[in-house]
Amino acid sequence: MMKLFTTLISAIGLAVALTVPALAHKVVVNAFVGGERIEGEIGFSDGAMAGGTPVEVLAEDGTKLGETMTDRDGAFVFVPTRAVTHIFRADLGGGHVATVRIEKADLPATLSGGTPEVARPATTAPAETRAIDAAPPVRPVAASEAEKAAILEAVRQELKPLRREISALKEKNDFQAILGGIGYIVGVFGLWFAVAARRRELRAG
Amino acid sequence: MHIVDGALSIPVLVAGSALAVAGIGLGLRRMPIDKIPAAGVLSATFFVASLVHVPIGPSSVHLIVNGLAGLVLGWAAFPALFVGLLLQAAFFGFGGLTVLGVNTVDVALPAVIVHYLCVPAITRSGPRAAAIWGSIGGAGAIALSAGCVALVLALSGEEFVPAARLVILAHAPVMLIEGILTGAAVFLARKVKPELFVVFATPARGV
Numbered sequence: 291m292m293k294l295f296t297t298l299i300s301a302i303g304l305a306v307a308l309t310v311p312a313l314a315h316k317v318v319v320n321a322f323v324g325g326e327r328i329e330g331e332i333g334f335s336d337g338a339m340a341g342g343t344p345v346e347v348l349a350e351d352g353t354k355l356g357e358t359m360t361d362r363d364g365a366f367v368f369v370p371t372r373a374v375t376h377i378f379r380a381d382l383g384g385g386h387v388a389t390v391r392i393e394k395a396d397l398p399a400t401l402s403g404g405t406p407e408v409a410r411p412a413t414t415a416p417a418e419t420r421a422i423d424a425a426p427p428v429r430p431v432a433a434s435e436a437e438k439a440a441i442l443e444a445v446r447q448e449l450k451p452l453r454r455e456i457s458a459l460k461e462k463n464d465f466q467a468i469l470g471g472i473g474y475i476v477g478v479f480g481l482w483f484a485v486a487a488r489r490r491e492l493r494a495g
Numbered sequence: 496m497h498i499v500d501g502a503l504s505i506p507v508l509v510a511g512s513a514l515a516v517a518g519i520g521l522g523l524r525r526m527p528i529d530k531i532p533a534a535g536v537l538s539a540t541f542f543v544a545s546l547v548h549v550p551i552g553p554s555s556v557h558l559i560v561n562g563l564a565g566l567v568l569g570w571a572a573f574p575a576l577f578v579g580l581l582l583q584a585a586f587f588g589f590g591g592l593t594v595l596g597v598n599t600v601d602v603a604l605p606a607v608i609v610h611y612l613c614v615p616a617i618t619r620s621g622p623r624a625a626a627i628w629g630s631i632g633g634a635g636a637i638a639l640s641a642g643c644v645a646l647v648l649a650l651s652g653e654e655f656v657p658a659a660r661l662v663i664l665a666h667a668p669v670m671l672i673e674g675i676l677t678g679a680a681v682f683l684a685r686k687v688k689p690e691l692f693v694v695f696a697t698p699a700r701g702v
Contacts, residue, residue: 387499479534479538486531
């Protein structure tokens, strides 16, 4: 028995050693508001992106708000028209379903019918000042609408790799998680073994 | 092999959970005390194996090793694989909590089936023939699991044939690898510990 266990444990060790660079195989979906659009990405956590996948856009009560499609790199874009929480859902087949929510409060402020309670101080971002009718917008000097749009676009482009890195970081399985899981297993089965042994002892008298 | 939250219909989830609870209960009752450490080690193997990726085309699939767990543990594979799945959901976000029951049945039921199909032959024959039966068990468990996943998806409204084709094709390399792996493990066990399968095959008094 000991030999088998030693073999199995070394097999586990080998598996751990092999897997450190490998990523988990699960669906990764990511969505964020950029300007007046909602942009997102769908893929697998091993880096493969889900290209050409239809994405359903649903409201919280299940009504369909629209539909979009991922491009070759698994990215999708949706222009929201209603001020409700948006839920994006894509079925990648084989039991892989991706869902992501964009809360009402995070929707672009330019959205018609935007609720007043989500209005933020008019100075936070130029994009938000446009639609808010409370408080006259504070206009930064010498920046036309076109310039602002260009700046926002540039900032979005700059943020893209950062967002990717953050979502990759979220999916990372580090050593601690693996060792922690094995620790739990050893603990659970050890406890069980102890209970079983105790019962047997009691029964034996 | 992990179905995620939200992919299945409620009746399928309920039925899967009920079956899983029954299987775990049976596994716990049939677990002789000597088998508990083996169950722990195989549970840990299963837990870690899901991180070993086999790249195929644009995507990749991971090892499962439920065949080996089934061959050694029989019904006790249910609790062992359940613990592995629970921790995978908690630590890695594989699958999810609502689908835990269905996922447990998808991996543990094939393990139990290959136990009953292959263990008699493994104990009867010499190490070489046993290794072949072990390979059949290892690969067969994956094929059956893929079939279960496709069936569960079909019950939730997906078309069975395309779903099954997708899942089984994706797992063909895993079947090959696990066939070899399980065959080697059985060969080794028969050489160094021939009574492993015999001891575990005898009905237990329960604990």
